[in-house]
Amino acid sequence: LPRNYIGLANTCHDPALAIVGPDGRVRFAEAAERYLQNKRAWHSPPDDLLRSARLLEDHCDEAADLTVATTWRKPTLAAGRFLARTLMPLQRDMALRFGRRKMTAEAEWWLHQQLLNAQFIDAGMNPNSGDSLAFQNHVRRLHQAPDTTRRAYYHHLTHAAAACYTSPFRQAACIVIDGYGEDTALAYYHFKDGELIPLPVKKSAANASLGFFYSAVCWLAGFDPNKGEEWKVMGLAPYGKFDENIYQLLKATVRYEEGRLVPGKARWLGPELLALRRDPSQSPLTAADLAYTAQHYFCELMTQLCAWLQRRTGLENLVVGGGCALNSACNGGLLADTGFERLHVYAAPGDDGNALGAAWLAYFDDHPERRADFVTDEPHTAYLGTEISEPNIANLCRYGLPSVELRGPELYRKVAGLIADGAVVGWIQGRAEFGPRALGNRSILADPRRANVKEHLNANVKFREEFRPFAPSILHEHGDEYFERYQETPYMERALTFRSHVRDRVPGVVHVDGTGRLQTVKRAWNPRFHDLISAFHDQTGVPLLLNTSFNLMGKPIVHTLEDAISVYLTCGMDALVIGDRLFQKAPGAGAEAQDRDAAARGASGVGRTPAPAGA
Numbered sequence: 001l002p003r004n005y006i007g008l009a010n011t012c013h014d015p016a017l018a019i020v021g022p023d024g025r026v027r028f029a030e031a032a033e034r035y036l037q038n039k040r041a042w043h044s045p046p047d048d049l050l051r052s053a054r055l056l057e058d059h060c061d062e063a064a065d066l067t068v069a070t071t072w073r074k075p076t077l078a079a080g081r082f083l084a085r086t087l088m089p090l091q092r093d094m095a096l097r098f099g100r101r102k103m104t105a106e107a108e109w110w111l112h113q114q115l116l117n118a119q120f121i122d123a124g125m126n127p128n129s130g131d132s133l134a135f136q137n138h139v140r141r142l143h144q145a146p147d148t149t150r151r152a153y154y155h156h157l158t159h160a161a162a163a164c165y166t167s168p169f170r171q172a173a174c175i176v177i178d179g180y181g182e183d184t185a186l187a188y189y190h191f192k193d194g195e196l197i198p199l200p201v202k203k204s205a206a207n208a209s210l211g212f213f214y215s216a217v218c219w220l221a222g223f224d225p226n227k228g229e230e231w232k233v234m235g236l237a238p239y240g241k242f243d244e245n246i247y248q249l250l251k252a253t254v255r256y257e258e259g260r261l262v263p264g265k266a267r268w269l270g271p272e273l274l275a276l277r278r279d280p281s282q283s284p285l286t287a288a289d290l291a292y293t294a295q296h297y298f299c300e301l302m303t304q305l306c307a308w309l310q311r312r313t314g315l316e317n318l319v320v321g322g323g324c325a326l327n328s329a330c331n332g333g334l335l336a337d338t339g340f341e342r343l344h345v346y347a348a349p350g351d352d353g354n355a356l357g358a359a360w361l362a363y364f365d366d367h368p369e370r371r372a373d374f375v376t377d378e379p380h381t382a383y384l385g386t387e388i389s390e391p392n393i394a395n396l397c398r399y400g401l402p403s404v405e406l407r408g409p410e411l412y413r414k415v416a417g418l419i420a421d422g423a424v425v426g427w428i429q430g431r432a433e434f435g436p437r438a439l440g441n442r443s444i445l446a447d448p449r450r451a452n453v454k455e456h457l458n459a460n461v462k463f464r465e466e467f468r469p470f471a472p473s474i475l476h477e478h479g480d481e482y483f484e485r486y487q488e489t490p491y492m493e494r495a496l497t498f499r500s501h502v503r504d505r506v507p508g509v510v511h512v513d514g515t516g517r518l519q520t521v522k523r524a525w526n527p528r529f530h531d532l533i534s535a536f537h538d539q540t541g542v543p544l545l546l547n548t549s550f551n552l553m554g555k556p557i558v559h560t561l562e563d564a565i566s567v568y569l570t571c572g573m574d575a576l577v578i579g580d581r582l583f584q585k586a587p588g589a590g591a592e593a594q595d596r597d598a599a600a601r602g603a604s605g606v607g608r609t610p611a612p613a614g615a
């Protein structure tokens with residue numbers, strides 16, 4: 001009988017749900033944080049009962065049976081033991097250093113969270129617990145499916161499936177690297193004609209984890225890893241410099257040894273490292289050297305592991321999965337230093353992507369003969385989430401929010417003109433992106449030519465730290481013109497270096513080290529976004545836009561029409577486009593605000609007259 005496959009990402013953070021149809025095609029994939037509007041949705045089930053019923057109705061074949069597939073095959077006692085081993089000493093170190101009573105509430109809370117995580121996963125693993133995965137107990141009744149089964153897969157195998165089945169490769173070496181799996185934080189696979197074959201290697205120690213390394217650094221730098229603020233470490237790093245003392249301290253916690261990670265001699269966070277911790281009330285720039293040195297060491301370890309994998313397999317294609325694959329600054333340099341020729345990192349390499357991985361694994365278990373045919377020449381789409389419905393948009397007009405309807409080239413010309421005139425535009429089209437990055441369907445767009453656009457967006461639109469950089473979305477046809485060693489980057493998964501002669505053209509998206517975390521835009525992948533950037537290119541000679549996610553700092557990307565409107569009305573966004581409908585505040589307000597800010601700082605913006613082509 002045909003089956004629908006429901007994949008659940010059931011780690012204690014980033015829960016998600018994916019639906020694969022009886023034909024193996026993805027019908028839906030979305031993280032729970034979106035509909036909950038709660039960043040990373042800690043300790044939330046991936047399968048909210050009422051919402052799941054609606055999703056099944058919308059995306060499953062009615063006549064088909066259901067299989068529910070999850071990540072985590074074995075109880076995570078090893079992870080629990082690892083946490084106990086590594087975090088308890090940390091607690092002791094902190095108690096020694098600060099005195100038990102002087103430990104900050106934040107530190108106590110962080111430790112408490114980490115220990116809860118281990119318990120949560122163990123609860124989710126137990127089919128009788130019902131604490132999470134309520135869905136599986138009710139799915140048969142909800143869907144009236146005659147036969148519902150449940151399958152569970154190894155955590156790293158679900159990462160590898162999400163990573164490899166979305167790739168354009170028939171054959172590749174795959175590395176999965178994250179916080180932890182059932183018994184280690186690192187796994188290798190050989191992906192061949194749709195089959196995932198684990199590489200028999202000596203296992204890394206459970207407490208040698210690059211994911212935890214980066215989380216710990218994030219915490220030391222004064223940010224919050226529970227909120228996913230590792231991005232801030234990456235963004236801060238280029239403001240710092242290499243520090244040999246910090247490097248040696250970090251090296252003593254975890255190190256590379258013949259294709260694996262081993263724990264160093266030092267305790268996970270000894271007193272010397274704890275002494276480096278930035279108090280969140282201090283400027284983030286005081287942690288820049290720590291961020292730089294940690295990012296440097298992270299890249300060093302990733303490069304060593306991937307280079308070893310290349311030597312071991314002799315393959316040309318590399319696929320990276322697991323939360324560490326979100327380190328775009330590191331991904332950008334991987335090909336240069338590892339011997340691989342092509343790289344694929346999917347839009348959702350973190351634990352949310354495991355929903356997709358689990359659903360596909362269950363599908364291919366039932367249809368092994370379809371594995372080889374499944375591979376395509378193009379990377380898999382990331383536009384798999386919820387769509388904002390047309391009737392709801394029309395309703396807005398009834399309540400006094402003025403808008404105009406524009407179609408096709410007229411819409412693109414108008415919006416490109418607004419952006420070129422300095423407007424910051426919310427851009428919502430079609431289905432939401434799966435994964436943490438906005439790729440032109442839930443984006444805020446701005447003119448990259450304006451020197452002061454970064455400050456304006458951080459201060460008046462996103463309300464976030466001054467040092468945070470912004471990313472460019474560039475027409476594929478111009479990638480080589482703008483970037484050194486240009487590589488197709490469909491999901492903003494790698495940062496590349498801008499050619500030196502173009503940096504002055506687009507100062508708004510060039511980070512302080514000359515890099516940009518680009519998104520390659522091809523017409524075949526996203527025609528509307530491609531047409532919009534092309535219209536901007538026609539008017540300004542610049543084939544790229546500044547693209548940042550449609551959210552405010554600390555919040556997930558907007559999910560409903562109401563979320564989008566409330567962000568639009570409460571920040572310095574000048575215009576909002578949803579589908580074919582354009583909403584506008586007072587024309588030019590944003591540009592004037594930017595010019596005012598720039599004048600106050602003595603900086604110069606780009607004039608509002610379109611620059612000549614090629615300028």
Ligand SMILES: [Fe+2]
Pocket residue numbers: 155159178179180322323350351
């Ligand atoms: Fe993971």
